[in-house]
Amino acid sequence: MASPTPDKDAVQKQIDENLRKIFEETANEPIPDQLTQLLDKLREQETRK
Template identity: 55%
Template sequence: MYADVVDSNPKNRMRLQIDENLKRIYGETLSEPVPDRLMALLDELRKKAAATDAVDPSDLP
């Protein structure tokens, strides 16, 4: 029954097609690997955070 309602209204068909295309593109994007440059930046941030965590607060002025 739902398919009949969608098929009878051009706006509903258009919305359904847009929804399907967005889901497809989003799904493809999720399966893409993270770029090397971004991974390098994340690694730098992790190292800086680890170095900051390693500082003993009693050593600070």
């Protein structure tokens, strides 16, 4: 709930809330295949060393 008299703190809180939302939106996505495949390849090379 927004406070009845929104002040600087309330504004800041809403900003931080939105920052977290946009961050988490990407952070919660599954890792793309392209990247998992790259890591698999890198790890494979590592074990062969």
